[in-house]
Amino acid sequence: MYDAPLTRREAAVDDVKISARDVQVFYGDNHAIKDVDVDIQDKTVTAFIGPSGCGKSTFLRCLNRMNDTIDICRVEGRITIDGDDIYDKRVDPVQLRAKVGMVFQKPNPFPKSIYDNVAYGPKIHGMAKNKAELDEIVERALRRGAIWDEVKDRLHAPGTGLSGGQQQRLCIARAVATEPEVLLMDEPCSALDPIATAQVEELIDELRQTYSVVIVTHSMQQAARVSQKTAFFHLGHLVEFGETGQIFTNPEDKRTESYITGRIG
Amino acid sequence: MPVFWLSLLIVAVAAVGFVLARGRALAAVDGDRRHLHSLPNYYGWNAALKVLTPAFALLFVWLIVQPIWMNTQIAGALPDTAVSEDSTLALVMSDVRRVADGLDLAVAQGIISETNAAAIEAGATDVRGVLAQAGVALGSDVDPTVLAAAQSYRSLSGVGDAAMTVAVLLLALAGMGWALRQTTAEFRARNVVEQGVRAMLLFAASIAILTTVGIVFSLIFNTVEFFRIYPASDFFGSLTWSPSFGGGSELGIWPLLWGTLYISLIALLVAVPIGLFAAIYLSEYAGSKVRAFAKPTLELLAGIPTIVYGLFALLTVGPLLLSAFGRDGLNWMQAGTAVMTAGLVMGIMLIPFVSSLSDDIINAVPQAMRDGSYGLGATQSETIRQVVIPAALPGIVGAILLAASRAIGETMIVVLGAGAAARLSLNPFEAMTTVTAKIVSQLTGDADFASPEALVAFALGMTLFIITLGLNVLALSIVRKYREQYE
Ligand SMILES: Nc1ncnc2c1ncn2[C@@H]1O[C@H](COP(=O)(O)OP(=O)(O)OP(=O)(O)O)[C@@H](O)[C@H]1O
Ligand SMILES: [Mg+2]
Numbered sequence: 070m071y072d073a074p075l076t077r078r079e080a081a082v083d084d085v086k087i088s089a090r091d092v093q094v095f096y097g098d099n100h101a102i103k104d105v106d107v108d109i110q111d112k113t114v115t116a117f118i119g120p121s122g123c124g125k126s127t128f129l130r131c132l133n134r135m136n137d138t139i140d141i142c143r144v145e146g147r148i149t150i151d152g153d154d155i156y157d158k159r160v161d162p163v164q165l166r167a168k169v170g171m172v173f174q175k176p177n178p179f180p181k182s183i184y185d186n187v188a189y190g191p192k193i194h195g196m197a198k199n200k201a202e203l204d205e206i207v208e209r210a211l212r213r214g215a216i217w218d219e220v221k222d223r224l225h226a227p228g229t230g231l232s233g234g235q236q237q238r239l240c241i242a243r244a245v246a247t248e249p250e251v252l253l254m255d256e257p258c259s260a261l262d263p264i265a266t267a268q269v270e271e272l273i274d275e276l277r278q279t280y281s282v283v284i285v286t287h288s289m290q291q292a293a294r295v296s297q298k299t300a301f302f303h304l305g306h307l308v309e310f311g312e313t314g315q316i317f318t319n320p321e322d323k324r325t326e327s328y329i330t331g332r333i334g
Numbered sequence: 335m336p337v338f339w340l341s342l343l344i345v346a347v348a349a350v351g352f353v354l355a356r357g358r359a360l361a362a363v364d365g366d367r368r369h370l371h372s373l374p375n376y377y378g379w380n381a382a383l384k385v386l387t388p389a390f391a392l393l394f395v396w397l398i399v400q401p402i403w404m405n406t407q408i409a410g411a412l413p414d415t416a417v418s419e420d421s422t423l424a425l426v427m428s429d430v431r432r433v434a435d436g437l438d439l440a441v442a443q444g445i446i447s448e449t450n451a452a453a454i455e456a457g458a459t460d461v462r463g464v465l466a467q468a469g470v471a472l473g474s475d476v477d478p479t480v481l482a483a484a485q486s487y488r489s490l491s492g493v494g495d496a497a498m499t500v501a502v503l504l505l506a507l508a509g510m511g512w513a514l515r516q517t518t519a520e521f522r523a524r525n526v527v528e529q530g531v532r533a534m535l536l537f538a539a540s541i542a543i544l545t546t547v548g549i550v551f552s553l554i555f556n557t558v559e560f561f562r563i564y565p566a567s568d569f570f571g572s573l574t575w576s577p578s579f580g581g582g583s584e585l586g587i588w589p590l591l592w593g594t595l596y597i598s599l600i601a602l603l604v605a606v607p608i609g610l611f612a613a614i615y616l617s618e619y620a621g622s623k624v625r626a627f628a629k630p631t632l633e634l635l636a637g638i639p640t641i642v643y644g645l646f647a648l649l650t651v652g653p654l655l656l657s658a659f660g661r662d663g664l665n666w667m668q669a670g671t672a673v674m675t676a677g678l679v680m681g682i683m684l685i686p687f688v689s690s691l692s693d694d695i696i697n698a699v700p701q702a703m704r705d706g707s708y709g710l711g712a713t714q715s716e717t718i719r720q721v722v723i724p725a726a727l728p729g730i731v732g733a734i735l736l737a738a739s740r741a742i743g744e745t746m747i748v749v750l751g752a753g754a755a756a757r758l759s760l761n762p763f764e765a766m767t768t769v770t771a772k773i774v775s776q777l778t779g780d781a782d783f784a785s786p787e788a789l790v791a792f793a794l795g796m797t798l799f800i801i802t803l804g805l806n807v808l809a810l811s812i813v814r815k816y817r818e819q820y821e
Pocket of ligand 2: 125126127174255
């Protein structure tokens with residue numbers, strides 16, 4: 070159904086960051102993702118929308134091989150980043166995840182100080198030559214996560230002591246700190262108030278200058294506001310994928326239209 | 335009536351009360367249970383509770399009070415001459431009870447008739463012979479006053495038992511009657527039973543707590559008694575432990591405490607790294623098949639009685655160490671029993687303890703925490719070292735402290751593996767002994783229980799109790815703090 074636009078886009082292969090072909094995901098016998106083909110472009114925000122349980126998180130987790138950590142999960146098909154197959158045997162999932170960062174659906178700060186939470190990734194990857202540089206990285210990440218002003222006086226207090234929304238922004242800062250090329254965000258704003266949401270959306274827009282961002286969201290308005298491309302999932306299928314404006318104003322598929330207008334969900 | 339049959343009878347009355355009350359409740363609403371306040375069974379339970387509780391309470395109190403009351407009665411009736419110079423009233427009374435019990439037995443076995451037993455006189459019959467026939471051996475011939483007292487003891491206890499049976503059964507029936515009168519459609523049987531259940535649980539809990547308190551008090555009293563006859567300054571100040579039952583012993587705790595701590599230290603040095611690494615492997619790396627097999631196997635180790643570990647120390651580890659460090663090897667070791675032997679085996683014993691506790695704690699670290707770390711591009715061991723272990727650390731420390739308090743309280747392995755010499759030495763290949771092992775040796779033997787050599791066991795026990803209590807409190811408070819983190 071989206072074949073035609075896809076072939077047209079393939080002319081400009083250069084700016085395709087992630088490409089997925091014929092992806093299937095199984096949890097044991099449960100076939101959670103069925104025949105998904107999608108191209109995610111560089112320097113673009115792509116939104117995944119769809120009813121609960123349709124497989125948005127599952128597909129997102131395929132893109133940085135987080136599904137490897139689930140014993141019963143099996144992924145088939147071909148997913149490439151910059152043309153390299155990420156499920157190739159020679160690919161180290163650890164390296165991959167440093168390149169493809171992730172913010173999870175539920176905030177999961179480490180039981181460490183706020184500072185150490187953010188410094189964790191940069192330390193592991195040896196990104197800072199000295200303490201001053203690390204301080205700088207941490208501050209920049211916290212600013213981009215729109216939480217700097219709230220925590221700058223208590224950087225050494227435990228991250229678990231923050232409110233739910235603050236924890237989520239801390240996790241965003243933590244993910245940004247490692248400077249990933251792709252950032253996967255699973256409902257990053259579900260625990261945030263409108264102000265923090267606006268700040269995170271601003272951040273997403275800013276990240277788009279350099280990175281490719283994939284965001285899962287249940288808010289149609291948010292998808293419309295921040296994304297250039299939108300993918301609509303339903304029962305494990307990718308029903309429709311295209312320009313956000315196109316999807317929201319003139320969807321090709323009946324199911325997309327029903328979902329957007331609130332009739333399924 | 336024997337107490338056993340009496341108890342059965344009370345239970346039978348309770349069962350009858352249950353059925354009657356249930357039937358009565360249903361009859362009160364013409365069999366339509368919707369009009370009852372509570373389900374019919376609650377009315378039954380209400381009756382059963384009202385039969386059982388007072389009847390058994392009375393029985394219990396009676397069984398305690400009757401012997402005391404009889405003792406004072408009989409002792410009061412004894413002539414002054416019955417208690418001779420070299421004896422005490424308590425000794426005479428125990429004689430009386432022995433004779434009375436002997437007569438009971440003789441009657442029960444048909445050696446003499448009931449009337450004879452009540453009428454025989456010391457001079458006329460060979461009472462000692464009769465009792466010996468019944469299997470009760472007496473040290474000397476029976477004194478006439480003692481025999482007379484025993485006979486009145488028997489008749490008194492017969493009266494008492496009869497009165498008890500009647501009183502208890504009457505109370506049971508009264509309870510049933512009360513419950514039946516209460517049983518109407520509006521009666522809130524459900525609430526009453528709820529209260530009854532609550533009282534029962536409270537009773538169980540208080541018994542558990544009271545016994546603990548009782549044990550602690552008996553420890554304290556005996557310890558105080560010990561310090562009255564042996565100076566505390568010597569006990570805590572002396573560096574030698576050389577008890578001699580003839581008197582003039584030196585009872586310094588330090589050699590024992592040192593042995594305990596040294597052996598526990600070696601045990602922990604073995605158990606903590608191995609147990610912890612095993613737990614990390616099992617919870618983070620092992621596949622589900624390995625886990626399903628390895629975890630129960632490790633826990634099986636925890637089920638082995640410590641005496642078996644003791645044998646293992648004595649028969650296997652000791653000789654093995656001796657062949658390596660003994661005269662044929664490095665010549666550091668004189669005999670198989672040594673601090674090292676006991677410490678190693680105790681360490682093996684503690685491995686499953688540490689590993690299964692740590693495994694539970696590591697598993698309790700939320701998966702989301704690990705995902706967060708993997709998502710940032712951390713490897714598995716980085717995740718474990720920097721996220722999982724720090725998150726689980728308080729719990730792991732708690733587990734280690736619990737293991738330490740077990741090591742300190744361990745006895746059998748030490749008795750068999752560490753030797754019996756109390757000495758202060760740094761050489762782990764020498765025999766030493768521990769507080770627990772010495773408690774055993776001070777109390778098994780012919781020591782007079784009032785001598786400092788025997789009473790010192792209580793002071794040692796108290797010391798151990800305080801140390802392990804302190805460790806446990808510390809461990810529990812750490813574990814609790816850790817729990818709060820994920821709430
Ligand atoms: N760890 C897992 N083990 C087994 N099945 C899973 C697991 N995670 C997800 N699933 C199944 O995969 C399907 C898709 O789940 P997924 O979490 O991707 O949905 P989602 O679109 O993210 O939903 P939501 O919007 O509620 O987050 C569901 O049927 C779910 O039951
Ligand atoms: Mg999801």
